[in-house]
Amino acid sequence: MRNVTKENITEVFKSYMDKDMAPRTREIMSALVQHLHDFARETNLTHEEWRQGIAFLEGCAAIESDGRHEFVLASDVLGLSSLVDMLHSSSKSTSSSVLGPFHVSGAPALPVGGDMKRDFGGPVLLAEGVIRDTNGDPIPNAELDIWQTAPNGLYASQDDEQDTFSFHGLMTVGADGAYAFTTVKPVEYTVPSDGPVGDILRACGRHPWRPSHLHYIVKAPGYRTLVTEIFPDDDPYLDHDTVFGVREDLVMTYVEKPASAFPDGLELSGKVQEPFLHVKFDVVLSPEA
Amino acid sequence: MRNVTKENITEVFKSYMDKDMAPRTREIMSALVQHLHDFARETNLTHEEWRQGIAFLEGCAAIESDGRHEFVLASDVLGLSSLVDMLHSSSKSTSSSVLGPFHVSGAPALPVGGDMKRDFGGPVLLAEGVIRDTNGDPIPNAELDIWQTAPNGLYASQDDEQDTFSFHGLMTVGADGAYAFTTVKPVEYTVPSDGPVGDILRACGRHPWRPSHLHYIVKAPGYRTLVTEIFPDDDPYLDHDTVFGVREDLVMTYVEKPASAFPDGLELSGKVQEPFLHVKFDVVLSPEA
Numbered sequence: 001m002r003n004v005t006k007e008n009i010t011e012v013f014k015s016y017m018d019k020d021m022a023p024r025t026r027e028i029m030s031a032l033v034q035h036l037h038d039f040a041r042e043t044n045l046t047h048e049e050w051r052q053g054i055a056f057l058e059g060c061a062a063i064e065s066d067g068r069h070e071f072v073l074a075s076d077v078l079g080l081s082s083l084v085d086m087l088h089s090s091s092k093s094t095s096s097s098v099l100g101p102f103h104v105s106g107a108p109a110l111p112v113g114g115d116m117k118r119d120f121g122g123p124v125l126l127a128e129g130v131i132r133d134t135n136g137d138p139i140p141n142a143e144l145d146i147w148q149t150a151p152n153g154l155y156a157s158q159d160d161e162q163d164t165f166s167f168h169g170l171m172t173v174g175a176d177g178a179y180a181f182t183t184v185k186p187v188e189y190t191v192p193s194d195g196p197v198g199d200i201l202r203a204c205g206r207h208p209w210r211p212s213h214l215h216y217i218v219k220a221p222g223y224r225t226l227v228t229e230i231f232p233d234d235d236p237y238l239d240h241d242t243v244f245g246v247r248e249d250l251v252m253t254y255v256e257k258p259a260s261a262f263p264d265g266l267e268l269s270g271k272v273q274e275p276f277l278h279v280k281f282d283v284v285l286s287p288e289a
Numbered sequence: 290m291r292n293v294t295k296e297n298i299t300e301v302f303k304s305y306m307d308k309d310m311a312p313r314t315r316e317i318m319s320a321l322v323q324h325l326h327d328f329a330r331e332t333n334l335t336h337e338e339w340r341q342g343i344a345f346l347e348g349c350a351a352i353e354s355d356g357r358h359e360f361v362l363a364s365d366v367l368g369l370s371s372l373v374d375m376l377h378s379s380s381k382s383t384s385s386s387v388l389g390p391f392h393v394s395g396a397p398a399l400p401v402g403g404d405m406k407r408d409f410g411g412p413v414l415l416a417e418g419v420i421r422d423t424n425g426d427p428i429p430n431a432e433l434d435i436w437q438t439a440p441n442g443l444y445a446s447q448d449d450e451q452d453t454f455s456f457h458g459l460m461t462v463g464a465d466g467a468y469a470f471t472t473v474k475p476v477e478y479t480v481p482s483d484g485p486v487g488d489i490l491r492a493c494g495r496h497p498w499r500p501s502h503l504h505y506i507v508k509a510p511g512y513r514t515l516v517t518e519i520f521p522d523d524d525p526y527l528d529h530d531t532v533f534g535v536r537e538d539l540v541m542t543y544v545e546k547p548a549s550a551f552p553d554g555l556e557l558s559g560k561v562q563e564p565f566l567h568v569k570f571d572v573v574l575s576p577e578a
Contacts, residue, residue, distance in 0.1 A: 002527045003537040006375040010535060013368045018494020025492050031332050033367055035324035040372050043320050049375045050364070057360040061350030071346040075339070078322055079302045083329050086295035203314050205307020238291045244301060248292040267441045 011039045021083045059196035067157065069101045073197045076100070077206075078158055080245040087218050090224065092134045092287035095247035097229040098171045102155035103147055103168075103215065110146070110169030113266040115182045122151045122184035124268065124276040125254065127230070131177045131218060138177025139285060142220035145170050146181065148213070153189035185254065185277055186212040186238050201242070211235035213250075216283065223285035230281050299326045348485035356446070358390045362486045365389070366495075379513065379575035381423045384536035386518040391444035392436055392504065399435070399458030402555040404471045407455075411440045412466040413557065413565040416519070420466045420507060420572050425468025428574060431509035434459050435470065437502070442478035446456065457501035471557045474543065474566055475501040477526050490531070497531055500524035505572065512574035519570050543568045 013033050017026055039045070060070040075081045081098050089096045110116065117124060131142040147168045149155050156166040173179050190208040193201060201208055213229040229245055231238060232254045235239055238246055254277040262272040293301055302322050306315055328334070332575050349359040364370045378385045399405065406413060420431040436457045438444050445455040462468050479497040482490060490497055502518040518534055520527060521543045527535055543566040551561040 002530075002535040002540060004371060004375075004533050004535060006372055009368045009372050009533055016493070016495050016529065016531075021492065021494045028332055028334075028338065029489075029493055031328050035328045035366060036367060036369055037372055039320050039324045040376065043317055044376055045317075045373055047377065049317065050369070054358075054364065056362050057346070057349070058353060060346070061353045061360075064347060064350045069343075071343050071350075072391070079298045080324060080325055080329060080339070082293060083295055083298050083326055084334055084336055084360055085331065086293075086298070086335060087333055143423055176406075200318075203310065204305070204318055205310045206305050208566065240305065241291075241293075242305075244293050246291040246293060251291060 006041065010034055013037075029099065044083055056196050056200070059199075063195050065095050068192065068195075070195050070197055072101050073191060073195075074200070076243040077191065077197055077201060079244045085227075092284070093224065093286035094226060094228055094282075094284045095249050096227050097245040097247060097250060098243055099217075099227045100215070100243070102157050103145075103212065103217075107145065107147070107165045107168035107170045110171045110181060110236060111267075112171060112173060112178065113180050114169065114171070115267040116146070116148075116167055116169050117182055117184050117268075120151055120184055124272055124274070125183050126180065126262070126266070126278045127183065127186045127214060128178065128180035128279075129281040129283060131173055131179065131220065131285065133223070134284060134286055137177075138274060139214060139220045139223065140173070140175045140177060141287070142173050142177060142218060142223075143170065144173065144179050144283075145217040145219075147215045148183065148186045149189055151184055151187060153187050166246070180266060182266060183214070185232070186214055188212045191242060206242060207240070209237045209240070211237035211241050211246065213245070218283050218285060220285060222288055224288055226285055230279070232279070252279050252281050291572060295330065299323055301406075302326075316423040329518065331451045338379075343491070345485050348488075352484050357481065359483075359484050362480060362484075363391050363489070365532040366480065366486055366490060368533045381573070382513070382575035383517055383571075383573045384538050385513060385516050386412075386534040386536060386539060387532055388506075388516045389504070389532070391446050392434075393446050393453060393457055396434065396454045396457035396459045398527070399460045399470060400556075401460060401462060401467065403458065403460070404467050404556040405435070405437075405456055405458050406471055406473050409440055409473055413561055413563070414472050414474045415469065415551070415555070415565055415567050416472065416503060416570065417469035417568075418570040418572060420462055420468065420509065420574065422451055422512070423573060423575055427464075428509045428512065429462070429464045429466060431462050431466060431507060431512075431574070432459065433462065433468050433572075434508075436504045437472065438478050440473055440476060442476050457548070469555060471555060472503070474521070475503055477501045480531060494532060497528070498526045498529070499532060500526035500530050500535065502534070507572050507574060509574060511577055513577055515572065515574055517572070521568070540570050541570050 041203050085096045131139045156162040195207040213231045218226045231251045233251045256275050257278050259272050356465045374385045445451040482497040501524050502520045505517050507515045521541045522540045545564050546567050548561050
């Protein structure tokens with residue numbers, strides 16, 4: 001087609017694709033370019049606005065590194081990461097939520113009842129629950145990968161002051177499917193806002209805050225792996241999570257209890273002198289497709 | 290909104306934007322995210338496909354440099370660059386076409402009738418025409434910035450063997466609006482295909498070729514600057530330009546003429562011994578808005 005116009009260019013693009021290409025690639029590329037072109041036509045996108053878009057991508061490129069994933073962050077604050085999560089969440093399992101860019105794989109084993117708080121200050125939080133199947137039966141030997149921020153709002157991967165696996169633990173539950181661990185109450189924190197994604201947040205009058213949460217990845221043979229987060233119900237950012245990660249079934253009440261109520265058989269048993277927080281959160285896995 | 294769902298996330302995104310933000314930014318961001326989310330919902334985009342998208346952006350970032358503009362190239366082969374051009378083209382002027390990433394600003398002056406061929410081999414092409422307004426009247430003293438590939442298919446900015454301004458010239462026309470210059474016939478060439486954009490072309494069964502062309506930027510006080518290209522009508526890639534730059538009014542016949550027909554008063558007059566090619570191409574500028 002030598003007479004390309006603003007009306008026919010999307011069809012010309014589609015006509016360039018080979019009939020023998022992978023059907024799913026054709027579906028993705030056709031939809032991507034249809035929406036890209038419709039976006040430009042609907043907004044009557046100017047050359048200067050196009051240059052700003054290119055400058056945004058080049059600005060992300062300039063700071064992209066092993067420790068800084070600006071394109072992932074852009075996907076997060078635009079809601080794309082959460083949308084992809086929700087598109088592939090099972091309605092019968094616990095809701096999934098964003099993995100985020102801060103997880104460090106290969107954490108050391110944390111026994112059931114173990115402590116992640118160590119010498120850090122802040123209120124003790126005892127989190128416990130049972131890993132269950134969709135019938136409510138416990139899943140024996142499930143693996144629970146746990147991580148969170150330190151009290152300063154930073155993950156170990158962002159913070160030279162912390163050990164590599166600070167506030168990371170890998171727990172294998174027993175035959176009863178039960179998990180339990182102590183930690184400090186997680187805190188709300190900001191996503192990095194000193195780059196091009198921060199510029200977008202500011203241009204939209206948005207803040208960079210995420211509500212406080214614990215991260216879990218839960219795995220068991222025969223079940224779909226679940227990536228999720230648990231939020232306390234008193235966090236001020238629950239209704240404005242800048243990466244759209246909050247789901248109603250992931251919001252839990254942290255109950256304050258006296259030190260005397262701290263249960264036996266845990267690593268911190270007998271060592272808790274102040275009131276502590278307690279949250280019960282069962283996790284439901286759906287079977288593999 | 291703490292109960293974000295795949296159905297409501299686009300509205301939640303819009304609700305996060307501040308009421309006092311710039312209206313045009315709101316319009317652009319709303320349309321961008323609506324289309325991004327609709328794309329993901331319509332294709333039921335998987336986590337693995339999302340990861341491939343992020344890997345594409347990170348792959349572009351890894352090779353982005355002063356000499357390699359992979360994000361611009363992505364926009365070009367997806368038709369976005371040409372679409373933005375066409376959205377802001379005037380129907381009364383000569384059609385615009387893509388600037389491309391290879392232009393070098395600040396070329397030395399080329400007098401009317403001057404030669405850009407110098408010692409390069411290949412058929413002599415004499416290009417001439419008149420810069421006119423929309424009434425057909427000549428525009429005196431218009432400035433014509435001309436560039437093209439060398440016979441090896443490379444622009445000066447891509448080729449260490451060429452001078453900085455090889456096959457670049459900046460011509461100021463006289464009171465009659467007429468321009469003329471000699472060069473070699475441009476050749477078809479490929480866009481860079483050794484990066485992530487090349488991977489997309491291959492996945493779509495597409496070639497990386499552009500039809501041969503001369504590039505012009507035409508400027509005159511009181512008129513909209515025109516960025517355009519002139520294509521010979523015998524090029525095999527006219528109907529499959531990989532960056533969608535061809536418009537019907539930019540396709541011209543290069544007429545072969547005997548050496549004896551070469552006109553007087555040009556830099557190569559009296560020096561042309563073989564048949565040469567001749568193209569006449571008038572350029573129409575529309576008034577500034």
